[in-house]
Amino acid sequence: xxxxxxxxxxxxxxxxxxxxxxxxxxxxxxxxxxxxxxxxxxxxxxxxxxxxxxxxxxxxxxxxxxxxxxxxxxxxxxxxxxxxxxxxxxxxxxxxxxxxxxxxxxxxxxxxxxxxxxxxxxxxxxxxxxxxxxxxxxxxxxxxxxxxxxxxxxxxxxxxxxxxxxxxxxxxxxxxxxxxxxxxxxxxxxxxxxxxxxxxxxxxxxxxx
Amino acid sequence: xxxxxxxxxxxxxxxxxxxxxxxxxxxxxxxxxxxxxxxxxxxxxxxxxxxxxxxxxxxxxxxxxxxxxxxxxxxxxxxxxxxxxxxxxxxxxxxxxxxxxxxxxxxxxxxxxxxxxxxxxxxxxxxxxxxxxxxxxxxxxxxxxxxxxxxxxxxxxxxxxxxxxxxxxxxxxxxxxxxxxxxxxxxxxxxxxxxxxxxxxxxxxxxxxxxxxxxxxxxxxxxxxxxxxxxxxxxxxxxxxxxxxxxxxxxxxxxxxxxxxxxxxxxxxxxxxxxxxxxxxxxxxxxxxxxxxxxxxxxxxxxxxxxxxxxxxxxxxxxxxxxxxxxxxxxxxxxxxxxxxxxxxxxxxxxxxxxxxxxxxxxxxxxxxxxxxxxxxxxxxxxxxxxxxxxxxxxxxxxxxxxxxxxxxxxxxxxxxxxxxxxxxxxxxxxxxxxxxxxxxxxxxxxxxxxxxxxxxxxxxxxxxxxxxxxxxxxxxxxxxxxxxxxxxxxxxxxxxxxxxxxxxxxxxxxxxxxxxxxxxxxxxxxxxxxxxxxxxxxxxxxxxxxxxxxxxxxxxxxxxxxxxxxxxxxxxxxxxxxxxxxxxxxxxxxxxxxxxxxxxxxxxxxxxx
Numbered sequence: 001x002x003x004x005x006x007x008x009x010x011x012x013x014x015x016x017x018x019x020x021x022x023x024x025x026x027x028x029x030x031x032x033x034x035x036x037x038x039x040x041x042x043x044x045x046x047x048x049x050x051x052x053x054x055x056x057x058x059x060x061x062x063x064x065x066x067x068x069x070x071x072x073x074x075x076x077x078x079x080x081x082x083x084x085x086x087x088x089x090x091x092x093x094x095x096x097x098x099x100x101x102x103x104x105x106x107x108x109x110x111x112x113x114x115x116x117x118x119x120x121x122x123x124x125x126x127x128x129x130x131x132x133x134x135x136x137x138x139x140x141x142x143x144x145x146x147x148x149x150x151x152x153x154x155x156x157x158x159x160x161x162x163x164x165x166x167x168x169x170x171x172x173x174x175x176x177x178x179x180x181x182x183x184x185x186x187x188x189x190x191x192x193x194x195x196x197x198x199x200x201x202x203x204x205x206x207x208x209x
Numbered sequence: 210x211x212x213x214x215x216x217x218x219x220x221x222x223x224x225x226x227x228x229x230x231x232x233x234x235x236x237x238x239x240x241x242x243x244x245x246x247x248x249x250x251x252x253x254x255x256x257x258x259x260x261x262x263x264x265x266x267x268x269x270x271x272x273x274x275x276x277x278x279x280x281x282x283x284x285x286x287x288x289x290x291x292x293x294x295x296x297x298x299x300x301x302x303x304x305x306x307x308x309x310x311x312x313x314x315x316x317x318x319x320x321x322x323x324x325x326x327x328x329x330x331x332x333x334x335x336x337x338x339x340x341x342x343x344x345x346x347x348x349x350x351x352x353x354x355x356x357x358x359x360x361x362x363x364x365x366x367x368x369x370x371x372x373x374x375x376x377x378x379x380x381x382x383x384x385x386x387x388x389x390x391x392x393x394x395x396x397x398x399x400x401x402x403x404x405x406x407x408x409x410x411x412x413x414x415x416x417x418x419x420x421x422x423x424x425x426x427x428x429x430x431x432x433x434x435x436x437x438x439x440x441x442x443x444x445x446x447x448x449x450x451x452x453x454x455x456x457x458x459x460x461x462x463x464x465x466x467x468x469x470x471x472x473x474x475x476x477x478x479x480x481x482x483x484x485x486x487x488x489x490x491x492x493x494x495x496x497x498x499x500x501x502x503x504x505x506x507x508x509x510x511x512x513x514x515x516x517x518x519x520x521x522x523x524x525x526x527x528x529x530x531x532x533x534x535x536x537x538x539x540x541x542x543x544x545x546x547x548x549x550x551x552x553x554x555x556x557x558x559x560x561x562x563x564x565x566x567x568x569x570x571x572x573x574x575x576x577x578x579x580x581x582x583x584x585x586x587x588x589x590x591x592x593x594x595x596x597x598x599x600x601x602x603x604x605x606x607x608x609x610x611x612x613x614x615x616x617x618x619x620x621x622x623x624x625x626x627x628x629x630x631x632x633x634x635x636x637x638x639x640x641x642x643x644x645x646x647x648x649x650x651x652x653x654x655x656x657x658x659x660x661x662x663x664x665x666x667x668x669x670x671x672x673x674x675x676x677x678x679x680x681x682x683x684x685x686x687x688x689x690x691x692x693x694x695x696x697x698x699x700x701x702x703x704x705x706x707x708x709x710x711x712x713x714x715x716x717x718x719x720x721x722x723x724x725x726x727x728x729x730x731x732x733x734x735x736x737x738x739x740x741x742x743x744x745x746x747x748x749x750x751x752x753x754x755x756x757x758x759x760x761x762x763x764x765x766x767x768x769x770x771x772x773x774x775x776x777x778x779x780x781x782x783x784x785x786x787x788x789x790x791x792x793x794x795x796x797x798x799x800x801x802x803x804x805x806x807x808x809x810x811x812x813x814x815x816x817x818x819x
Binding site for chain 2: 009061062063064065066121176178190194197200201202203
């Protein structure tokens with residue numbers, strides 16, 4: 001998945017070299033990342049729709065919750081029983097949601113060319129790309145940082161040969177990071193951001209496998 | 210949005226909803242490793258930090274070549290906030306270091322300043338000293354006391370059993386029955402209904418409406434009864450009575466008559482019973498009667514405290530009560546012709562009027578030189594024994610009138626005071642400290658005054674004495690560093706750490722300036738008035754001491770309740786776990802004041818080098 005995306009990005013970078021979105025393709029120089037999470041109506045990218053997007057900037061060892069994105073969208077047609085049980089967002093909760101176009105605009109603005117951090121982040125990026133590509137002619141160009149990979153890379157040295165439990169709840173427990181509002185987009189984004197900061201700046205967590 | 214941020218803690222609970230939202234909008238979250246410096250002294254702080262998880266210590270900046278021992282002021286833990294002062298000043302005053310891994314919410318300085326500008330209560334909280342802080346807390350907990358006060362229910366002991374007569378009873382008979390039962394109202398049963406007849410109704414019927422004495426009382430009863438459920442709040446009963454302009458309410462539970470609540474009962478339930486006990490003490494004609502009155506005191510203390518009466522006033526009241534009990538007992542036991550020649554004094558905390566629960570009796574007797582009263586020691590023995598029976602425990606140091614050491618003629622007494630003041634023995638210093646807080650309670654106070662005035666004169670300009678006397682106040686460390694380990698070491702001795710240094714320090718200064726008052730609060734007032742202590746410091750010390758005593762008292766009552774014998778075995782222990790965050794905060798500030806005061810004593814009496 002990563003390699004085709006890289007190639008596609010190079011192509012899109014060429015195409016948009018002179019367009020209004022050229023700055024998105026610049027290599028990122030700063031020290032910020034954006035932790036991003038989408039709540040969707042399903043787990044299948046083809047058929048699911050986005051219902052809310054949460055994102056927060058991480059700068060150094062700080063999670064800048066004061067600079068954040070907390071978007072609710074208009075309720076899509078696919079908002080039905082099963083997914084409601086997970087995220088507990090009903091159609092009426094989205095009554096004052098905004099249009100998808102406006103939401104995508106805000107996301108591009110907020111993320112810029114910063115790396116995107118997430119838990120199973122590719123799913124979120126593909127989800128966004130599905131809607132961004134037909135409208136802008138390119139996918140999110142930013143580098144992706146996968147939290148479970150960061151975690152895995154640090155943990156693997158301590159549990160040679162063993163399988164590493166990469167479930168969200170397990171990671172959060174091992175890192176001793178409190179889960180703030182699981183299954184709201186912004187809550188998950190903040191939790192992931194905290195885990196990232198913890199992994200990046202703290203001592204490696206004690207893990208007994 | 211981070212809803213993880215707890216707005217229920219002071220000072221954030223002082224903000225309006227709008228302001229709380231504004232605060233939420235601007236929060237950041239910081240992550241700090243163990244040992245990382247969150248804010249260095251002298252740097253520009255990012256804002257106010259509120260700990261979500263972890264532990265942070267505040268310490269004096271270390272000057273490179275110090276002995277390496279940094280001086281930790283305070284440790285902050287979950288839900289504590291810090292950096293308020295620094296944020297407002299725009300410059301950090303101390304180093305703040307993460308003791309363990311810490312996650313903090315950060316409120317940016319700009320937001321803090323905005324909030325300070327818009328919300329004056331919030332601003333006060335951040336910028337004011339302890340006295341103001343305590344006041345804010347008091348105002349807020351007032352609702353709580355009020356709630357407690359209003360939450361008493363009708364069924365909690367104010368329901369009276371009604372006098373019931375059947376239909377057909379004559380007015381004359383009814384009146385007789387009411388007289389016999391000492392009630393002012395009667396219920397008349399007519400069929401399945403009840404009607405009420407009061408004394409006024411009877412009077413009106415006979416005098417104004419000229420009904421015959423054998424008229425049926427059911428004819429004059431009023432059947433429109435106002436009723437209340439026994440589980441309803443007593444306060445509601447009071448409101449009903451006020452609204453309907455009536456003095457009695459019938460208590461009915463599921464159609465069943467339970468009793469009557471009278472206005473006077475409600476009112477006396479709400480008022481403290483101090484007046485009643487005072488009267489009982491005065492009227493007691495025998496030791497037994499006095500004993501009963503003394504029993505009521507503990508109950509009174511509890512009701513005062515639970516009604517939120519300021520501890521200081523409760524103490525004044527209690528000291529007066531205790532004094533009256535002792536004076537009365539003295540009156541009953543010592544023959545009247547002897548009384549003008551002797552003086553009973555109480556000393557120590559009793560002399561200062563600072564004891565709340567009945568603690569040890571510290572008392573002594575001074576008699577006129579050359580008094581011939583052979584039974585003196587025997588009477589004093591009985592006196593002490595009687596007080597023990599009243600619930601005043603024996604003094605462990607045996608400082609009571611049953612001990613001949615503490616029964617002296619005026620000449621011996623002054624000699625003793627002077628011996629103690631020139632002695633360096635610890636026991637003598639202790640005795641002196643107890644004796645200078647003495648207050649006469651019975652007999653002839655002139656004897657006591659003569660002794661005291663002589664002693665004051667003898668101490669004039671004796672700097673060596675004061676310096677030595679003051680030293681004891683510094684004997685115990687201020688338990689400030691305890692706070693970091695709150696969780697495992699959840700207890701501290703508030704007497705050694707807080708109360709004693711203040712009391713003894715103030716005692717020393719008061720003695721030097723010949724302040725006649727013995728109560729520490731009054732001594733502080735007098736010292737401030739005389740300009741010996743700065744007004745501001747006196748106020749802070751007063752608040753700190755008040756806080757120590759109040760917190761201690763609350764826990765004493767709780768422990769005494771839990772113990773079967775009703776006696777608190779560890780009266781000076783403060784269990785930090787049962788304090789809320791705000792109280793711990795106040796306690797910390799109060800200990801800082803103690804620390805500052807000790808430093809002041811050190812300088813004043815040249816006690817350096819410790």
